[in-house]
Amino acid sequence: MELFVFGCAALMVVIGAVGVITRKHPVHAALSLVLTLFGVAVLFVAQQAHFLAAVQVIVYAGAIVVLFLFVIMLLGVDRVENLRTEPLAAQRPLAVAVSLGLIGILVAAFATGSGVLHERGAGLKIPDLANESDANTTQLAQSIFSQYVVAFEVTSVLLVVAVVGTVLLARRTKSAVTENSK
Amino acid sequence: MIAFSLVPTASWYLVLSAVLFGIGTFGVLVRRNPLVMFMCIELMLNAVNLSFVSLARKLDDINGQTIVFFVMVVAAAEVVVGLGIIVAIMRNRNSVTADDLVELKG
Incomplete structure (x- = not known):
């Protein structure tokens, strides 16, 4: 299944x-x-x-x-976008080589590192979802709001900064705004 | 080594995430539309999320899922800022492809 x-x-x-x-x-x-x-x-x-x-x-x-x-x-x-013509002749073969090489390196790393991958960290154990259907959400909330609560708060700061920055970026320039308001 | 059996193990998910990451890399390197490049970066982020979740299940450790939550938040903020930058560039010039942005060329 x-x-x-x-x-x-x-x-x-x-x-x-x-x-x-x-x-x-x-x-x-x-x-x-x-x-x-x-x-x-x-x-x-x-x-x-x-x-x-x-x-x-x-x-x-x-x-x-x-x-x-x-x-x-x-x-x-x-x-x-015109995908047929390529301005740089060597770009596509190089890109194929780089991405295939990256896949190869990652798979090799997973294969050779599987011995190390048995050591677990200090996190909570993943609950058995057969008994409680909402255990995953509960567990994740426990992890975020106890062990990682500082990171969670910093995330909220990040979101506020992103929103303010985007509004500033997408705003018209000051002269254009004053021209329109006159 | 990667064990082969007919029940998907963590290795299967990890290989799939490696393939997804590679496809995303290829897209970032080849495409010239900044919007599509952003989509390819989303592909790479999703590949990393997938490997985090499969390792979380393999190691029986919820922290792998916690970090995926934070990655998603940062990815959302990144997309918002990036698209804002693209719209701001678009306002000053007519076409947006990566080749047109040559102001920093020496």
Whole structure:
């Protein structure tokens, strides 16, 4: 059963990711990104990370992709990138080599490091979800609001800074505002 | 070594996340539209999140999921600021591809 779920979700993830990098139109790329993000959410559920799967669907597939689509519409939807001609001749072969090499290095690291990967950290144990259905959320909340409460508060500062910075960036310049108000 | 069995182990998820990371890297290196480059960075972040969650399950440690929560928050903030920068650049010039931004060229 888990094999079937993994196979379907992995297919979704890979097809979506390939769609993101091969589609000419940015809107199509954003919709392929939704497929990948849903696939990752399914993989989260398969690994008993229920809360993170919900956050993944709401924040990524909901908020972030909608933000992408919003900016694409704002900048004009008819900007199709020409993927046939490549200005730098060596760029694509080099990119293929770099990314394949990166995959190879990562897989080799996972393979050789699997002996070290048995030492667990100081975190709480993951509960058995068969007995309590909301145990994952409870456990995650216990971890965030006790051990990592400082990091959580700093995150709120980060969000405020990001919002203020974006408003400042996207605002018109001062002279333009005063011109309009006169 | 990576054990092969018909039940997906943590290794399967880790290999999938490595593949996803590689695809994202390729996209960042090849595409010239900054929006699509951002989407590829999201792919790479998702690959890292996937490996965190699979290692959290393998090691029976909830901290792997906690850090994914923080990564998601930082990714959201990063996307907001990045798209704000793209809109601000767009206001000053007509086309936005990575090739057009050559002001820093020596």
